Amino acid sequence: QVQLVQSGAEMKKPGASVKISCKASGYTFTDYHLHWVRQAPGQGLEWMGIFNASGGGTNYAQKFQGRVTMTRDTSTSTVYMELRSLRYEDTAVYYCARVAVPGMAYFQHWGQGTLVTVSS
Amino acid sequence: EIVLTQSPGTLSLSPGERATLSCRASQSVVSRYLAWYQQKPGQAPRLLIYDASSRATGIPDRFSGSGSGTDFTLTISRLEPEDSAVYHCQQYGSSLWTFGQGTKVEIK
Numbered sequence: 001q002v003q004l005v006q007s008g009a010e011m012k013k014p015g016a017s018v019k020i021s022c023k024a025s026g027y028t029f030t031d032y033h034l035h036w037v038r039q040a041p042g043q044g045l046e047w048m049g050i051f052n053a054s055g056g057g058t059n060y061a062q063k064f065q066g067r068v069t070m071t072r073d074t075s076t077s078t079v080y081m082e083l084r085s086l087r088y089e090d091t092a093v094y095y096c097a098r099v100a101v102p103g104m105a106y107f108q109h110w111g112q113g114t115l116v117t118v119s120s
Numbered sequence: 121e122i123v124l125t126q127s128p129g130t131l132s133l134s135p136g137e138r139a140t141l142s143c144r145a146s147q148s149v150v151s152r153y154l155a156w157y158q159q160k161p162g163q164a165p166r167l168l169i170y171d172a173s174s175r176a177t178g179i180p181d182r183f184s185g186s187g188s189g190t191d192f193t194l195t196i197s198r199l200e201p202e203d204s205a206v207y208h209c210q211q212y213g214s215s216l217w218t219f220g221q222g223t224k225v226e227i228k
Contacts, residue, residue, distance in 0.1 A: 107210075
């Protein structure tokens with residue numbers, strides 16, 4: 001079965017960077033794009049961007065352009081999301097997610113989430 | 121970017137009652153690109169409805185979706201205690217995905 005397993009919680013200071021991993025299993029890694037979605041405490045879901053696991057291309061939400069980078073390691077079927085210049089408002093749970101079928105636009109599979117806390 | 125506005129913010133109903141949740145888009149959304157999710161505390165979202173009105177695998181038939189254009193609705197026909205959660209709508213358009221801010225459903 002499809003599984004997306006994320007790295008553990010992180011605590012960072014303002015201005016630092018964080019890099020979260022999402023290890024995929026149960027399917028052919030390069031057949032699907034992976035998305036990153038975050039959720040600040042008590043807030044709604046916020047789409048951050050999409051990563052093409054096959055070609056390595058990306059499309060980031062405008063809000064995060066210049067601060068986010070998504071990369072992959074095909075040898076371990078892992079996608080990474082790095083967010084730089086962290087601010088207090090970046091405190092959130094970060095999820096990776098995958099659509100059900102290529103070409104579909106809804107998220108069937110989710111990682112367990114990674115809590116990033118930005119605190120001085 | 122299409123903005124999704126969900127209402128009400130919180131819905132407090134008794135078991136057996138009907139819940140009607142609204143998701144309004146700032147521009148027209150292609151129906152096959154509108155989805156609804158259920159999220160319980162400490163959990164990742166769970167897909168309920170896709171293509172505006174199709175139930176995902178394993179979702180009880182008391183959940184239904186409808187709508188088109190800029191107005192979409194999630195209906196829970198007979199609330200069960202386990203339906204207490206936050207419900208999110210989501211759309212895709214112009215290579216961007218956006219979510220509404222969520223509606224919290226409380227069971228009295």
